Amino acid sequence: MEMTLAEIAGMLNGELCGDGTQMIRGAAPFENAAADEITFASGIRFLKHIAKTQAAAVIIPRKAEATGKNLVRVDNPQLAFIRVLERFLPAQSQPTGVSPAASIAETAMLGEDVFVGPHAVVGPHTRLGNRVRIAAGTVIGAHVQIGDDVEVHPNVTILDRTRIGNRVRIQAGTVIGSDGFGYVPDGEHWHRIPHLGIVQIDDDVEIGAGNTIDRATFGRTWLQHGVRTDNLVHIAHNVTIGPHSVLAGQVGVAGSVTIGRHAILAGQVGVSQHLELGDHVTVGPQAGIAQSVADGQTVSGTPEMPHRLWLKVQRIIPRLPELKRRIGMLEKRLQRLEQTER
Numbered sequence: 188m189e190m191t192l193a194e195i196a197g198m199l200n201g202e203l204c205g206d207g208t209q210m211i212r213g214a215a216p217f218e219n220a221a222a223d224e225i226t227f228a229s230g231i232r233f234l235k236h237i238a239k240t241q242a243a244a245v246i247i248p249r250k251a252e253a254t255g256k257n258l259v260r261v262d263n264p265q266l267a268f269i270r271v272l273e274r275f276l277p278a279q280s281q282p283t284g285v286s287p288a289a290s291i292a293e294t295a296m297l298g299e300d301v302f303v304g305p306h307a308v309v310g311p312h313t314r315l316g317n318r319v320r321i322a323a324g325t326v327i328g329a330h331v332q333i334g335d336d337v338e339v340h341p342n343v344t345i346l347d348r349t350r351i352g353n354r355v356r357i358q359a360g361t362v363i364g365s366d367g368f369g370y371v372p373d374g375e376h377w378h379r380i381p382h383l384g385i386v387q388i389d390d391d392v393e394i395g396a397g398n399t400i401d402r403a404t405f406g407r408t409w410l411q412h413g414v415r416t417d418n419l420v421h422i423a424h425n426v427t428i429g430p431h432s433v434l435a436g437q438v439g440v441a442g443s444v445t446i447g448r449h450a451i452l453a454g455q456v457g458v459s460q461h462l463e464l465g466d467h468v469t470v471g472p473q474a475g476i477a478q479s480v481a482d483g484q485t486v487s488g489t490p491e492m493p494h495r496l497w498l499k500v501q502r503i504i505p506r507l508p509e510l511k512r513r514i515g516m517l518e519k520r521l522q523r524l525e526q527t528e529r
Contacts, residue, residue, distance in 0.1 A: 188212070188275055192244050195225065196259045198274070199267045202249065205257030209243050214271045217242070227268035228253075246271070281320065298335065316353070328364070334390070346402070352390035358418070360397045363388070367401040367408075367424025367442060380404060382424060389413075395420060395436070404442075417454075429466065447482065471497065 190198075193207030213224040217233050220226040220242035227246035228234050237245055237253050244257035246264045261267040281302065285291060288305035296314045303309060304323035313327055316335035321327070324342040331345055334353035339345070343357050346364030357363070369380035384403025388410045394400070395418040401408060403425045410422070413431040421439045422428070428440075429448035437455045440446070444458050447466035455473045458464070463479040470476060471487030471494060480486055487497035503510075 188277075190274070192225075192257055192259070195244075195271060199246070199259060199261050199270060201246070201267065202260040203258075204260065205244065209257055211243060212275075214268065214275050215242070217245075225259075225268075225271060227264040229264040281318070286323075292329075304341070310347070322359075340396075348385045349402075350385060350387045352388060352392070352412075354391050355388055356393045358394060358396035358398075361394055361400070362398070363394075363400045364402045365399060367404060369404060369424065369442070384408070384425070386410075389430075398422070401442075411448075423460070435472075469494075 189210050189212045191207060192205065192209040192211055193203060195211055196203040196207070210223060211225045213221070215221065215224045215226055217226045217228060217240050220240055222241055222243055224242050225244045225246065226240055226242040228237055229248060234247065234251055234253055238255045244259060246259045246261055246267050247253050248264055249260040249262055251260070283300045283302050285303040286305040286307070289303045290308045291297070291303065292309060292311040292313065294311045295309045298315055298317035298319065300318045301315050303321045304325070306323055307321050307325045309315065309321070309327045310329040310331065312329055313331040315321070315333050316337065318335055319333055319337045321339050322341040325339050325344070327345045328347035328349070330348045333351045334355070336354045337351060338356045340357060340359040342360050344362045345351070349364040364386045366382045369382065370377040371380060382402050382404050384406045386400050386402050387407045389412045391412055392410050392414045394416050397419045398416055398421070400410070400422045401424040406425060408422065408424055409427045411428060411430045414428050416434045417436040419437045420434050423440055423442040425443045426440050428434070428446045429450065431448055432446055432450040434452045435454040438452045440458045441460035443461045444464070446464045447468065449466060450464055450468045452470045453472040456470045456476065458476040462476060464476070465480060465482035465484070467483045468480050469485040470491070473489070474487050474491050475489035477490045480491065485494040486492060487494045488500065492500070
């Protein structure tokens with residue numbers, strides 16, 4: 188496949204600076220791009236060295252200063268580069284049909300162009316939409332609803348009554364709809380709380396490998412439109428995660444937490460139960476959230492605190508031994524002065 192640079196600029200709604208007739212036959216990273224390929228440069232480190240890339244053209248920020256290459260100026264170079272990559276990626280034929288080694292309940296309903304791999308199980312009264320792909324070893328329980336264009340990778344478990352929207356992607360080894368961690372003590376023993384609710388996953392959600400998403404006690408555990416989770420994320424019962432929020436690796440969210448839209452939880456964040464994190468909240472890595480966080484706040488640390496304060500605290504911590512020594516010296520001087528005054 189090939190496109191002129193002018194065609195690419197038009198596709199990206201970008202500003203062309205250079206030879207629009209230049210033929211582009213691929214896209215590649217900055218250091219590896221060939222003379223007939225396009226790349227992108229968004230950070231200062233790359234923008235300073237545009238002349239060194241072999242690429243035929245470079246996608247750059249709209250207001251960036253650069254010369255010496257064919258350029259396409261856009262608002263978001265990385266996003267634009269992804270769009271170009273998608274255009275040049277070869278179309279892959281998707282397999283369809285049900286493997287003879289799969290187990291499909293008689294009452295299950297499968298849409299058009301569905302693929303079910305070997306040793307996968309689809310339970311009774313479950314409905315799969317059109318163009319759904321269920322990879323090998325996946326187990327889908329009873330009364331599950333899955334929309335169109337859903338991709339489920341190997342060895343995923345989707346338990347009874349889970350609802351999954353359209354264009355959802357679930358990576359290998361994830362478990363959706365397991366019982367939540369709920370027990371009541373009687374003084375000596377722990378008694379399991381029945382979890383009678385469901386998990387609901389809305390359209391365009393992507394779930395990483397090895398996630399565990401628990402069903403609600405009552406009602407639903409709910410991942411709303413466009414949520415992204417990394418690998419090894421745990422989402423407990425009755426949690427609601429707002430649209431387009433992102434949870435990085437090893438995040439753990441305890442029961443009945445509500446997270447707003449466009450929130451970002453960095454790696455290994457832990458959120459205590461029954462809290463609310465507002466819209467556009469950002470939580471730094473390894474933070475422990477023990478109280479609710481208002482809209483737009485950026486917090487870090489354990490317990491959480493405003494991020495700028497946390498940065499100051501981190502600079503002070505290595506100095507604590509020296510500060511302790513100096514305070515001890517000041518105390519001794521103060522004692523000597525007090526004795527002199529007597």
